[in-house]
Amino acid sequence: EVQLVESGGGLVKPGGSLRLSCAASGITFNIYSMNWVRQAPGKGLEWVSFISSSNSYIYYADSVKGRFTVSRENAKNSLYLQMNSLRAEDTAVYYCARSGRSGGLDYWGQGTLVTVSS
């Protein structure tokens, strides 16, 4: 059974940093591209970042470029999102999701809540 489990969320002050993790199991992690998607309270989905299976391609939404860094450790079946210079508008549930066939995000974690507030 495929499982993606996010962790690392919490309350952080504006300007602070947080590192999210996503642990994958039940899949051959190193052959799949991965994504981070977020959802602010009561709002829609926002794509945040993409990383290809071998780290060759990395992309970010303009809203996080220069502040967030995505990485992966295939040997540990893990995906990460380093978030720096956090702002109130970064408050959201953050999901990791696998890119399946044709690019559709076919497996999602349960999400981890990040709250940026003083």
Add this chain to the structure above:
Amino acid sequence: DIQMTQSPSSLSASVGDRVTITCRASQTISSSLHWFQQKPGKAPKLLIYGASTLQSGVPSRFSGSGSGTDFTLTISSLQPEDFATYYCQQTFSTPHTFGQGTKLE
């Protein structure tokens, strides 16, 4: 950036109804369009990928069509468990933008 516009934003329907949701891209995205269903407090679930391919395990009452800039998600006979919010997403080019969502109630 490619903008994705869904219509309607909300839709009132009844069990047994045929429902259609539209997603329009601001430029051509070939068939790089995917549909998701999300229920409150839950992660999104992939329904359709590549504009028209049903994800494994998804009931056949869901179908998708379109290519280029105009896409539709159709639920042929609405079931009680289908009341949710639906999103489209394009993966033709980054940023991989989502539509704003359609709440089915």
